[in-house]
Amino acid sequence: FPVTIIVTDLCGAVLQDEFMITVAPSALSVSAGDNQSGSCVDLFTLEAIASDAVGAVTYTWSENGNAVASDAITQVQPSQTTIYTVVAEDLCGTSQAEVEIQILPLLSLEEVADISVGCAEEFTIVPSVSDPADVLSYAWLEGGNPLSASSELTTSFTQSSTVTLEVTDLCGAVLQDEFMITVAPSALSVSAGNNQSGCYRDWE
Numbered sequence: 001f002p003v004t005i006i007v008t009d010l011c012g013a014v015l016q017d018e019f020m021i022t023v024a025p026s027a028l029s030v031s032a033g034d035n036q037s038g039s040c041v042d043l044f045t046l047e048a049i050a051s052d053a054v055g056a057v058t059y060t061w062s063e064n065g066n067a068v069a070s071d072a073i074t075q076v077q078p079s080q081t082t083i084y085t086v087v088a089e090d091l092c093g094t095s096q097a098e099v100e101i102q103i104l105p106l107l108s109l110e111e112v113a114d115i116s117v118g119c120a121e122e123f124t125i126v127p128s129v130s131d132p133a134d135v136l137s138y139a140w141l142e143g144g145n146p147l148s149a150s151s152e153l154t155t156s157f158t159q160s161s162t163v164t165l166e167v168t169d170l171c172g173a174v175l176q177d178e179f180m181i182t183v184a185p186s187a188l189s190v191s192a193g194n195n196q197s198g199c200y201r202d203w204e
Helices: none
Strands: 002-008 014-020 029-031 036-038 044-047 049-051 058-063 066-069 073-076 082-089 094-103 115-117 123-125 135-142 145-148 153-155 161-169 174-183
Touching: 029 082, 066 073, 115 123, 145 153
Parallel strands: 029 094, 036 094, 115 174
Antiparallel strands: 002 014, 029 049, 044 073, 058 066, 058 082, 082 094, 123 153, 135 145, 135 161, 161 174
């Protein structure tokens, strides 16, 4: 920016000079650390580290544009995968960085094997989850239509069908598995008896 100096002597003469002051861009930079992952019950620590700052540094952490903290180090507990942005500001400028917290399901679901059964034969399926205590709900579906909300499925089919199991954990994450129920052809047979013969009068 330009600066002007004006000097007036005892006789009233005025001397004037103008010069330019150029301020170099701020060298401030900030790091938000490495991306992290865990479940919705975990507490995550975020730490902003500024370098090449001039004077004191202030920090603002935000989530989806909303400020959530104003310290260099803060803790968060998101319920879903979230990106946090930190803005650092010193006397000469600002710098920002991002870090992602990835929320993983609390549990894992073992794949249900396809099943072959007889027509109308009752069977039971017990799914295997890593920690049943972390399950919020079960949903068994056939073609999108609900079959059961129990932890296990006891049913029978008269024709082959595709069944979907949805398990929701305490964090709201949904694990899904699809398997096939193959119904064996019916063994039903019918007899109409032996052929017969006779004349018309025999039926009168």
